Amino acid sequence: MSAQEKAVKLGVSLEPQEPGYLNLCIRSGNQLITSGHVSDMKGVLGKDLTVEQGYEAAKDCMKKILRSVHAAHGTLDNLRVIKLLGMVYSAPDFTDQHLVINGASDLVHEIYGKDTDGYHARSAVGFAALPTGVAVEVEAIFEIKE
Template sequence: MRRASPARRLAELGLKLPPVSPAKGSYVPAVAAGDLLFVSGQVPMADGEVVLTGRVGDRVTVETAVLLSRQCALAALAAADATVGLDRIVRVVKVVGYVSSAPGFTAQANVVNGASDLLFEVFGEAGQHARTSIGVAALPLDAPVEIELTVQIAPEESSVTAAGGTP
């Protein structure tokens, strides 16, 4: 049985990809190398601004950080879509989550579960991935969470077939 295309799954879940945030430095949102796409770290943005600032376990609750982690994962998928097309993603390989953590905060993995769960909802078994969750003192723009992805992509000529259509 073929899985639904990621774009179709997002629609079924009532989710929309946000606009790709412009780079705030000397980098690009995503780079393809062979059959892998490396997506730069994404922080929770809306209208070019971080939606919430501060450390998790201090000004930001774990529950809010989980939602922000999901938002970061959606932003990473938007960067992937703009770079190669969402339906070329055949597998999520690795997620790295950075959590701006108050002293003594140790639930980084719970926060990053927001991104991991979203990827599983969108890609099913192909969304299961290796992962690292890291607590840090601060993140760029004082964001509470940053998520980066590595995904495997189908060759360009097979993207229609990979998406569940016909060649």
């Protein structure tokens, strides 16, 4: 099964997108670089939200990223995930950002493989606030395999 078929099976929407204020995914050489994609869920991890809720929020971000990548590139196939940056709206004493961002990484692993094209570098960091109070924001870099 192709990466794109796996993504659709896992609930990733590949519907066309309307252009926005910023480019959601841009190609530079053989890389696709995304803007930050935010979760629909709002709230502070470690205060309003649990790690499990944050995990789902990060997964939501990754689904949105994949939609943007598809819109820019025309397919989710023949890509390698290079890097994810996960930002978590965190209470001052919250230290499980890495577990939250696993929601994005685990989806990538399911689609591209944990030991192959989905095996990526990653940062997971806590922030005092994120735009509009969203719980999670994720950005990504993909390599186009030609």
